[in-house]
Amino acid sequence: EADIYQTPRYLVIGTGKKITLECSQTMGHDKMYWYQQDPGMELHLIHYSYGVNSTEKGDLSSESTVSRIRTEHFPLTLESARPSHTSQYLCASSEGFGTTNEKLFFGSGTQLSVL
Amino acid sequence: KNQVEQSPQSLIILEGKNCTLQCNYTVSPFSNLRWYKQDTGRGPVSLTIMTFSENTKSNGRYTATLDADTKQSSLHITASQLSDSASYICVVSDRGSTLGRLYFGRGTQLTVWP
Numbered sequence: 001e002a003d004i005y006q007t008p009r010y011l012v013i014g015t016g017k018k019i020t021l022e023c024s025q026t027m028g029h030d031k032m033y034w035y036q037q038d039p040g041m042e043l044h045l046i047h048y049s050y051g052v053n054s055t056e057k058g059d060l061s062s063e064s065t066v067s068r069i070r071t072e073h074f075p076l077t078l079e080s081a082r083p084s085h086t087s088q089y090l091c092a093s094s095e096g097f098g099t100t101n102e103k104l105f106f107g108s109g110t111q112l113s114v115l
Numbered sequence: 116k117n118q119v120e121q122s123p124q125s126l127i128i129l130e131g132k133n134c135t136l137q138c139n140y141t142v143s144p145f146s147n148l149r150w151y152k153q154d155t156g157r158g159p160v161s162l163t164i165m166t167f168s169e170n171t172k173s174n175g176r177y178t179a180t181l182d183a184d185t186k187q188s189s190l191h192i193t194a195s196q197l198s199d200s201a202s203y204i205c206v207v208s209d210r211g212s213t214l215g216r217l218y219f220g221r222g223t224q225l226t227v228w229p
Contacts, residue, residue, distance in 0.1 A: 006158075042119075042219035043159075043204075059216075090158050104149075104217075106158030 003027050006091050006107035013081055014115050021076045021110045023091035032074040033104070035090040036060060043090065049074060081114045088112070117142040119207050119220040127226045132195055136223045138188040138205035149206040150179050150190050153222065159204055162190070192225075200227045 004025040013019060025032065030051045035043040045058030049068040063085070064078050074093075078085055091107040122137045140148070147166045151159035163172045163179040165188070171180050176199075178191045192199055202222040209216050 004158075040124075040221060040224075042221045044219075045217070092158070103161055103164065104159075106160070108157050111156070 004091060004093055004105050004107045006089075006110050008110060009108060010111045010113075012113045012115065015080075015082055017081050017114075019078050019081055019112070021089055021091075021112070023074045023076070023107060024072050025074075025093045025105070025107075026072060027093060027095065027105065028071065029093035029095050029105075030071065031094045031102075032068065033092045033094075034058070034064075034066060034074070034076050035092065036062070037088045037090060037109075047076065081112075083114045086112060086114050117207075117209065117218050119205055119218045121203075121205050121220040121223050123223060124221070125224040125226070127228060128195055130195060130197060130227055130229050134192050134195060134225065136190045136192075136203050136205075136225070138190070138220060140186050140188070140205070140207045140218070142186075142207040142209050142218050144210045145183060145186075146208040146210045148179075148181055148188050149208070150177070150188075151204040151206060153202045153204055155201070162203075195225075195227045197227050197229060200225060 007022045032049045034047040037043045044060035046060050046062040047066040049055045055066050088109050088111050090109045092104045094102045094104050119140045128134050149164045150162040153159040165181045167183050176193045181188045202224050204222040205220040207218045
């Protein structure tokens with residue numbers, strides 16, 4: 001069982017609200033990631049971090065922002081939610097740096113619905 | 116274009132039966148191929164990771180094969196159980212960066228009936 005936690009598990013909010021999705025891991029991993037997944041579709045990388053104070057945008061354009069002030073914490077923020085943001089958001093972390101077979105550990109996800 | 120294609124899109128089998136899921140990829144250069152199991156409403160869980168030199172790897176009732184020449188992989192599930200009902204995702208990594216970029220398939224949705 002992976003020690004990576006996401007809250008909330010489900011979130012239903014109205015358009016225009018600011019939200020923060022929480023992600024924490026207790027494995028001491030330097031690398032953390034946020035993926036977006038729609039039903040029946042592949043995961044898309046939206047943000048990643050290689051360590052404290054390091055954040056990068058992923059392959060999929062996203063209006064969200066992230067921060068990495070502590071190793072174990074990688075929150076994702078939407079300043080003004082819209083119905084197009086409705087999706088499942090998965091947080092992940094990995095150990096090692098430069099190893100070929102780095103294993104990704106995923107959280108249980110946050111299912112976001114914007115009305 | 117680097118892509119990962121999985122087939123079938125969905126599959127229904129009876130409990131106790133075996134099944135094989137397919138993954139074809141065009142990712143180049145190739146670093147490794149991973150199979151993940153994703154239960155409904157949960158995050159993916161790693162089943163196997165194979166590099167270029169490995170052509171088979173097992174994890175309990177799950178056996179993955181890799182043919183790097185034809186760029187094909189399969190995941191064989193033996194003696195299926197109800198708990199095997201999930202989406203199985205094939206992920207291929209290239210060698211373009213320190214971690215390697217990951218290319219995800221859309222998954223095969225497996226349903227096991229009693």
